[in-house]
Each structure stands twice: as C-alpha cells, then as structure tokens.
Amino acid sequence: DAGVTQSPTHLIKTRGQHVTLRCSPISGHKSVSWYQQVLGQGPQFIFQYYEKEERGRGNFPDRFSARQFPNYSSELNVNALLLGDSALYLCASSLRDSPYGYTFGSGTRLTVV
Amino acid sequence: AQTVTQSQPEMSVQEAETVTLSCTYDTSESNYYLFWYKQPPSRQMILVIRQEAYKQQNATENRFSVNFQKAAKSFSLKISDSQLGDTAMYFCAFMKLETGTASKLTFGTGTRLQVTL
Numbered sequence: 001d002a003g004v005t006q007s008p009t010h011l012i013k014t015r016g017q018h019v020t021l022r023c024s025p026i027s028g029h030k031s032v033s034w035y036q037q038v039l040g041q042g043p044q045f046i047f048q049y050y051e052k053e054e055r056g057r058g059n060f061p062d063r064f065s066a067r068q069f070p071n072y073s074s075e076l077n078v079n080a081l082l083l084g085d086s087a088l089y090l091c092a093s094s095l096r097d098s099p100y101g102y103t104f105g106s107g108t109r110l111t112v113v
Numbered sequence: 114a115q116t117v118t119q120s121q122p123e124m125s126v127q128e129a130e131t132v133t134l135s136c137t138y139d140t141s142e143s144n145y146y147l148f149w150y151k152q153p154p155s156r157q158m159i160l161v162i163r164q165e166a167y168k169q170q171n172a173t174e175n176r177f178s179v180n181f182q183k184a185a186k187s188f189s190l191k192i193s194d195s196q197l198g199d200t201a202m203y204f205c206a207f208m209k210l211e212t213g214t215a216s217k218l219t220f221g222t223g224t225r226l227q228v229t230l
Contacts, residue, residue, distance in 0.1 A: 033217070042117075042204050042220030043158070056215020088156060102218075104158035 002026070004093050004105035012111045013081050021076040021108045025093030029103075031055075032074040034066060037088040037107070046089075049074055050096070078110075086112045115140045115207050119221035126195045127229055133180075134190045134224045136205030145209045147181065148218065149190045153201040161203070164188065192226075200228045 005024040013019050025032050031050040035043035045058040049068035063079045072093075078085055088107045116139045126132035138147070149161040164172045164181050171179050176196075180189045192199055205221040 033215075035218075040222075042206075042222050043218070045215070045217040045219070048215035048217060055213075056217055058217065090156075090158060092158070102160065106155060106157045109156075 004091055004103050006089075006091050006105040006108050008108060009106070010109045010111075012113060015081055015083060015112055017081050018077065018079050019081060019110060021078075021089050021091075021110070023074045023076070023091035023093075023105060025072050025074070025091075026103055029093035029095055030072055031094045031096060032068055032072065033092045033094075033102075034074070034076045035090040035092065036060075037090060039087070043090055046076070081112045083112050086110060115142070115145075115209065115219045117205050117207050117219055117221035119205055119224050121224045122222075123225045123227070125227045125229060126192075128195055128197060130195055131191060131193045132195055132226065134192075134203050134205075134226065136188045136190070136221060138186050138188065138205070138207050140186070140207065140209065142209045145207060147179075147188045148206040148208070149177070149179070149188075150204045150206060150220075151199075151201045152204065152223075158204070162190065195228045197228050197230075199226060201226060 007022045033048040034046040037043040047066040048055045052068045066076045068074045090107045091105045092102045094102050118137045145166045147164045151159045151161050162174045162177050176193045178191045202223045204223045206218045208218050
C-alpha cells in the first residue's frame, strides 16, 4: 500500500507569490493534518481536516488556507509568500481524528527567495 | 497552551550502548497522549512509541522504552542496544484528547542523536 504522498518534494518561489501543496492520504484515511517545520525546530500544527470539514487551525495567518476533497486528498495554499514561510511542510493522515495511526509523508521543502 | 521541552540539542552514543533522551512538558490537562517520533534524513516523521497518560505502566516497543513520570511531567526515551540506523532527530510530542476538536500534536525542538561505531 502507498503511504502518504506529498507533491511536489521541493519548490522554490519568490516573495509575494502563491503556492499550492498537495497531499494524498493512505487509502481509507479520512483525516489529514498539515504541519510546518522551520529548520532547526519541531513541526507546528497548521490545519486538520476530517471528513472534508476543518476540525482545527493553528496560530497561522489567513494567508494560509486548506481544503479536503471528496477523495480525502488535501491542498494547502499559501498566499503572498514571505521569506519566513520557507520550511518543510508535512502532511499526516489517519483513519479518524484520533491519536492512533498517524502516518506522515516525507514533506514538501518550500524555499522562498 | 501546552509546551514541550527537549533540553538536549545533540547526543551521541556508541553502537550497542544505551542512551536516554529527555523530555518535559507543561499542561493542565489530565487526559492526553505523549509520543516520541524519529525523523531521519529522509524527512518522514516515524512514530517510535506512544504513552497514554492514564496508564501508569511505561510503554515499550522492542529496544525502545519510556520513563513516564506524570507528576513530574517528564517523558524520557531509552534506546537500548543502539544501532547505526537509530541516527536521526528525535521529537517528543504531546496531544490532548478532546472530543470534536482537532487532535493536534505539539512538538518539542528535537534532539539530534548520532550513533557511532
């Protein structure tokens, strides 16, 4: 079975641009969460979606948005990119919104120049 | 808000030896989970071990075990018989349980573990 798939793996954008990151959860998993990991720090929670509804949002500005599709895949969108948005963006999926069975993808490395 | 503190930025251990990584956390919650995740250079976060706060017995997974001290809010990870493949960043994480809200993980800043020959 395929694990959590994220695309692209690497991305370089210019300040002010928009970016869309994609995540395909493990088949059958209905919950998707997004985390931002700045170099040298632990991941920080951005969003969680369960059954296509937003269940929670971390302390991130409105430039960050996300959605979950009927097939449970998810997109993370970031508008008006800042240099500080440079980070590894991790997606995690699970069967339910529970602490069991979280599986992380390998992330998208975003560099803003 | 919950906080997780890992006070050891880097540690080194020789192959086959035992090493303990420290983690403390701060919360007013009574119902929560604690985790240790491993992040190798491949970047994927891999679950090492999980502990339910209501369980007094310390969790073990093969060579990995924890020392959970709820009153002291301490959650250390012991790796026995260290292997070269254990070289990675290790993150301690906290999750509170609350029905109907996001089950988000709060991570510490990590400990870089190097296993040497």
